[in-house]
Structure formats: structure tokens, C-alpha cells
Amino acid sequence: MKLASFFQQQAVSILQPLTSLTEEQLIHMLEVPPQIEMGDLAFPCYLLAKTWRCSPQAIALELTATIQNHPDSWVQATAVGAYVNLKWNREHYGAQLLSSLAEKQNTELTIGAGQRIVIDMSSPNIAKPFGVGHLRSTVIGAALHRIYEAAGYEAIRVNHLGDWGTQFGKLITAYLRWGDPEQLKHHPIRESLRVYIQFHEEVLQAPELEDEAREWFARLEQGDAQAIELWKYFVDVSIESLQPMYQRLGVEFDYVLGESFYNDKMPAVIEQLQSKGLLVESDGAQVVRLDEHQLPPCLILKSDGTTIYPTRDLATAIYRKEVMGADQLVYVVGGEQTLHFKQVFEVLRKMGYTWAKDCTHVSFGLMKVDGKKMSTRKGKVVFLEEVLDEAVEQARRIISEKSPDLPDKERVAEQVGIGAIIFGDLKNNRQNEINFSLQQAVTFEGETGPYIQYTYARIQSILRKVTSDPNAVEQEISNHPWSDESWALLVHLSTYTQQLERAVAQHEPSILARYIIEIAKLFNQFYNKDRIVDAPTALKNQRVALTVQTGLYLKRVMTLLGIETPAQM
Missing domain, CATH: 3.30.1360.70 (Arginyl tRNA synthetase N-terminal domain)
Structure with missing residues (x-):
């Protein structure tokens, strides 16, 4: 209910x-x-x-x-x-409502008590740059983790690295043909990207490269020493290069397990499918038919005997349920994989796993840059590191203009720039496509992260003027009138629990992002209309108490979304 x-x-x-x-x-x-x-x-x-x-x-x-x-x-x-x-009656209910806000600050929700959710999130491909396109799964997944935890769930974060698949056959082929060992040593990801793009350019004129790549991946699956050595090198340098990005975004994981982790678990899945009579041959490949669900067949083994994504995802789901003890499995993966997950979940049901009903694909729309979908193959990737640096630089310029004497400007610029990127994503319904615009994200006006952070900093500035201890603010405020502006803010703040419940039920961080956008708007309307610092004592107590709660709820939700809250800006 x-x-x-x-x-x-x-x-x-x-x-x-x-x-x-x-x-x-x-x-x-x-x-x-x-x-x-x-x-x-x-x-x-x-x-x-x-x-x-x-x-x-x-x-x-x-x-x-x-x-x-x-x-x-x-x-x-x-x-x-x-x-x-x-x-x-505002005079009658205002004090009660304000007190209930303070009480809720110390109350944990129990919606998910006793339930464990395993979240598949971020999951970039190895040997490819961390592009802006990877941002969505990372920040949506991280926000959902905090939201689930706030609702009482035990949430487990899994980074399911794309460290296996035919792309490694292509990468090995490309590196052995065109790779520069010195460049690979000093700039491993950019050099990997360069040769990967070159492969897709060359293959247009030399289709036999695809056969060579398939052969290398088959050798990798068979444990060939040279293939394993090259693959392991690409994996190690990629994981190392990802850490600074995750650190800047404030994202951590409980498990980092690549697709390769499940290699020895796939034979049991294939054997189970065979024993249940679910595998049928189709053009030399092995598939599970899903006609009764109006879905195309789910490919399990390709004609050359190699595995494919559904095989691994079946093994992954079974492992997360049986070994990790998941009550729910959540996959924060782009909407282009919707058919894939429908097939995987239906195959799990056909295998007899009733818990397949507890598997959820939390899809999201594409992130475009200037209206174009990014593609590593075509070299259209936008490096996230460069975007974060530019966002911080823009924040630094604005802060230097607005607050030249601000202490710790560098740290605040990092908080504002990174917060702008995260909020610029999370304020959108996750299923919507995003046309990424750095200029729109890093502005202190409108529905942006910096606007929310600036409102929070304004609140802290007000509180520094009126009290040394905001927690000690007197809240005996009954029988005093409430303006329309203060009342609207109070009532909106009181809906936090319902907003959190909706965010959990819909796996939708944007619900909480919209909630704090409205808080910031309502607070600024209240601040512009009602005197706070120099109000008569009775009204001052009421308005300061409301300001305290506004700051606390802003901070609480911004923390859930992964956005820092500088006290001065």
C-alpha cells in the first residue's frame, strides 16, 4: 500500500x-x-x-x-x-507538520526490510574509454543503490565489466597488426581505441579480418597462452584507468566481476538447457525458442560453438540468486537491450526459475552529443574525463566571478562541476533520450545541480547569521500565521517519504531530483517574500525552523543522488 x-x-x-x-x-x-x-x-x-x-x-x-x-x-x-x-488550518497544523519533518530526519523507512537487491550497474567495456555514454548506467545505478538503502533494502552494487566477447578477437587482431607498444604502455586506452577504430575502417576493404578476429576469440576461449596474455593486459590497464573516474563521481562497488568470471559457470547452464529439451538447432546455432511469448529465438551457442551474451547473462543471474542471495535482480542497462533482457528472463522461467519474476531491466535512453549517438567503432566517443574537466573549469570561472574570495575554491569548483554533470543526467526521466549540453548543465539558474547547490549554500549563509547551532533552533511556533510561500514549502517538504517510495517503486531517481528542484524554487520564493533574519521573534523562530528543515532535506536528497553540498559558494 x-x-x-x-x-x-x-x-x-x-x-x-x-x-x-x-x-x-x-x-x-x-x-x-x-x-x-x-x-x-x-x-x-x-x-x-x-x-x-x-x-x-x-x-x-x-x-x-x-x-x-x-x-x-x-x-x-x-x-x-x-x-x-x-x-x-495553518496555525493549528503548521507546528505539527514542522515537528514531523524533524522526526522523519531520524526515521528509517522499512519498505525493503529483509530484502537484498543486487544491482548490475556501470559495466563499461574493457579496453575502451569511459565515455559520456557510460555515465547513465553509472550515476543512475549509484543513485538507485542509495535510494534502495534509504528505503531499508540491502543493496549490492556489481560492476559487470564487459571483459569478454568477440570484440577481444577484433582488438587482438588490430593490436597485432597496427599497435604501437610504446603508445600502449603510456596511453593504453587511447591506443586500444585507435586500433579498434582502425579495425572497423579496414574491415570494409578486407572482410577477411572478421574471420581472423573470430579465430582469435576462439583461441581466447580455448585458453591460448598468447591470447590470454594480451587479453589480461587489456583488462588490467582498463580497470586501472577506470578508478579515477569512479572516484570523481563518488561511485563505489561491492563486486567488480567481469563477464569472464562466469566462463566456468556456462557449461552447467548449457547442460541444464539441453537436459530440459530447450535447445534446438537453427542454422547451425543452438537457440531457445520463445514463440509463445512472441519473441525471437534466444541464441545460446553460435554456429562456431562460442558463447554469446544471453548464455553469460543466464549464468550471471543464477549466480547472483544462488550465491549472492539476491531477492531481486536489477539491471541498469540501456533501452537498446530491452529485447535481450526479455529473452533472458523468459529463458530463466522456462528453465524453472520462478524467481525470474523478480528480475527487472531498469532501462534508460541514449545519451547523445549534439543530437548524435556515440559509437566507439566510428570514433565518435566523448571522453568523460574531458567532460568532467571542462565542467569543473566552467564552475571555476563562474565561482571566481561570483565569489572571488571564496575559501577552498578548487574543491567547490570540483563539487559544482561534477554535481552539474550528475544532476544534468538524473533530473531527466531515465527512459528519455538526453542530448548532452555542458553549457546547460553548468549554470546557476534553472533546473540544474549548481542551482540546487547554490540554494543550499544560501540556506547555510542565512543560518550562520541567526544561530551558531541550527539544531538548537526553537520550534515553539504554534498560533502564528503562515504565508502562502512558507506554507507551500512546508507542505512540499512533507512529501519526502512518498517521493522516496515512488522512486523505489519506479526505479526512478528523477522523482527525487524533481522533488528538490521544487524545494529550491519554493524556498527561493519564500526567501524573496518573507523576512527571516530580521523578522519579529515569533515569526523568526518559525521561519528559521523551516529554513533548517529545508537545508536538511536538500542535503539528504542530494546525498542520495550523489551530489555534494558545499556550505559556501
């Missing part, structure tokens, strides 16, 4: 005796009016028309009259068409 907000709970206690609807039905039906002047919640009466045998408009009038006549009611009810709009 959905968790209810403070005012949803109040509305349920009023409406349930009058409507005989369940708590879950009422929570699902309650809406937020488009303008704050209309009220805090709205209840549509359409569903009651059939059982009450009168129009929704008449029901709204009747319910409104009953609520208004209740002697203990702290809510104003108004009938607007088929809706009952509810407006809470």
Missing part, C-alpha cells in the same frame, strides 16, 4: 467515515489542486455517484456541508464542481 503524507492521513480520517471507502482508495483518489488558493487537497466525487445515486456535484455539496458542520474540524471544505477542496 502507498504511504500517506501527513495531510493525506488527516483527509482519510475525515472522509473515511463519510464515504465508506478504504484508506487505500482514498489515498489513491486524493489530488493536489493546481493553485494553492484552492486548498491543500482535493477529493473527486465521481466514484461515489453510482452507489449514492446522485450527481458528483451534489455529493461534493453534501460532503462539504457535513465536514464544515463538524465541531472539531480544523479544515475548511469547499465544493468546486465535483470536487471537495480541503484547506487545512
Whole structure:
């Protein structure tokens, strides 16, 4: 059942005796009016028309009259068409709501208590640069890990490195033909990329290179010493080159296991498929037919006997379930792999694994640069390291203009630049395509990471002026009026638990990103309208307490998203 907000709970206690609807039905039906002047919640009466045998408009009038006549009611009810709009008494509920915000800061959610989620995330290909395109799986996966943990799950992060496959046959072929050992020693990833691109250029004129590459990969699978030595070198230098990127992004893993880790686990999967009579021959290859699910056959063994991605992903899923003890398996992988995962999950079901229903492909849209999809083969990769450096440089320039005397400018520039990149991704619904624009990401205005960070720093500046200890702020604030701006901020802050629950259910970090964008907007409206530092004492206590909670909730959610919170900017 959905968790209810403070005012949803109040509305349920009023409406349930009058409507005989369940708590879950009422929570699902309650809406937020488009303008704050209309009220805090709205209840549509359409569903009651059939059982009450009168129009929704008449029901709204009747319910409104009953609520208004209740002697203990702290809510104003108004009938607007088929809706009952509810407006809470701010002086009565404001202090309660503010106190509940403080209490929730110390309350852990238990949505996922006792459940272990294994997250497949980041998973770049070995011997290729960490491009901007890898950013999505990395930051979405890292955010989901923190979000799941905040909801009570035990979340395990697995970096499933692409360290196996036919591309290594191509890479070995390319390196032996055109590689420069000195360049490989000093610039291993760029040299690997150069020869990999050259392979795809040369193969257009010399198709026999594909056969040579296939032969090298077959030798690799058979344990050929030269193939293994070259492969291991590419793997080692790649892993070493990835660490600085992960460090800058604030991303860690519980396990770094490449596809090669599962090589000795695949024969058992193939044997199981054979024993269950699931493998059939198709053009010399071995496949599992999925006609009953309107899916194309799932390729298990190619005609040359080598394995392919589905084979490895079957072995991987079984290992994560049986050895890692996963209750849920989550794959943060691009939307272009949707068919692949549908096939893998259906094959698992056909193998008799009922837990296949607990496997989820958390897909995301492509990241484009200037409207073009990136391709390592064609050399269109944008190096993430260069993008991060440029973002930090832009942040450094802006900070130098705005705050030339800011202490620790370098650290703040790094926090702002990296935060801009992460937030620029996570604010989008993960399934949307992103046309990456550094200029739009690193700006202190609009729906950006720097705007959120600047709002947080502004809050810390206000609090430094009014108190040396924000936690000691007096919160005896009942019987004092709330402006529309302060009330809107207070009510929005109170929806944190519901936003977190939605983010978990939908595997969607953008829900929390949108939540703090709105917090920042509402706080700045409140700050521009209501005096805080020099307000009369009673109002000052209320407004400072609200400011404290705003800062705490901003920091809490920014931390979940992987964005740092500089106290000064």
C-alpha cells in the first residue's frame, strides 16, 4: 500500500467515515489542486455517484456541508464542481507538520526490510574509454543503490565489466597488426581505441579480418597462452584507468566481476538447457525458442560453438540468486537491450526459475552529443574525463566571478562541476533520450545541480547569521500565521517519504531530483517574500525552523543522488 503524507492521513480520517471507502482508495483518489488558493487537497466525487445515486456535484455539496458542520474540524471544505477542496488550518497544523519533518530526519523507512537487491550497474567495456555514454548506467545505478538503502533494502552494487566477447578477437587482431607498444604502455586506452577504430575502417576493404578476429576469440576461449596474455593486459590497464573516474563521481562497488568470471559457470547452464529439451538447432546455432511469448529465438551457442551474451547473462543471474542471495535482480542497462533482457528472463522461467519474476531491466535512453549517438567503432566517443574537466573549469570561472574570495575554491569548483554533470543526467526521466549540453548543465539558474547547490549554500549563509547551532533552533511556533510561500514549502517538504517510495517503486531517481528542484524554487520564493533574519521573534523562530528543515532535506536528497553540498559558494 502507498504511504500517506501527513495531510493525506488527516483527509482519510475525515472522509473515511463519510464515504465508506478504504484508506487505500482514498489515498489513491486524493489530488493536489493546481493553485494553492484552492486548498491543500482535493477529493473527486465521481466514484461515489453510482452507489449514492446522485450527481458528483451534489455529493461534493453534501460532503462539504457535513465536514464544515463538524465541531472539531480544523479544515475548511469547499465544493468546486465535483470536487471537495480541503484547506487545512495553518496555525493549528503548521507546528505539527514542522515537528514531523524533524522526526522523519531520524526515521528509517522499512519498505525493503529483509530484502537484498543486487544491482548490475556501470559495466563499461574493457579496453575502451569511459565515455559520456557510460555515465547513465553509472550515476543512475549509484543513485538507485542509495535510494534502495534509504528505503531499508540491502543493496549490492556489481560492476559487470564487459571483459569478454568477440570484440577481444577484433582488438587482438588490430593490436597485432597496427599497435604501437610504446603508445600502449603510456596511453593504453587511447591506443586500444585507435586500433579498434582502425579495425572497423579496414574491415570494409578486407572482410577477411572478421574471420581472423573470430579465430582469435576462439583461441581466447580455448585458453591460448598468447591470447590470454594480451587479453589480461587489456583488462588490467582498463580497470586501472577506470578508478579515477569512479572516484570523481563518488561511485563505489561491492563486486567488480567481469563477464569472464562466469566462463566456468556456462557449461552447467548449457547442460541444464539441453537436459530440459530447450535447445534446438537453427542454422547451425543452438537457440531457445520463445514463440509463445512472441519473441525471437534466444541464441545460446553460435554456429562456431562460442558463447554469446544471453548464455553469460543466464549464468550471471543464477549466480547472483544462488550465491549472492539476491531477492531481486536489477539491471541498469540501456533501452537498446530491452529485447535481450526479455529473452533472458523468459529463458530463466522456462528453465524453472520462478524467481525470474523478480528480475527487472531498469532501462534508460541514449545519451547523445549534439543530437548524435556515440559509437566507439566510428570514433565518435566523448571522453568523460574531458567532460568532467571542462565542467569543473566552467564552475571555476563562474565561482571566481561570483565569489572571488571564496575559501577552498578548487574543491567547490570540483563539487559544482561534477554535481552539474550528475544532476544534468538524473533530473531527466531515465527512459528519455538526453542530448548532452555542458553549457546547460553548468549554470546557476534553472533546473540544474549548481542551482540546487547554490540554494543550499544560501540556506547555510542565512543560518550562520541567526544561530551558531541550527539544531538548537526553537520550534515553539504554534498560533502564528503562515504565508502562502512558507506554507507551500512546508507542505512540499512533507512529501519526502512518498517521493522516496515512488522512486523505489519506479526505479526512478528523477522523482527525487524533481522533488528538490521544487524545494529550491519554493524556498527561493519564500526567501524573496518573507523576512527571516530580521523578522519579529515569533515569526523568526518559525521561519528559521523551516529554513533548517529545508537545508536538511536538500542535503539528504542530494546525498542520495550523489551530489555534494558545499556550505559556501
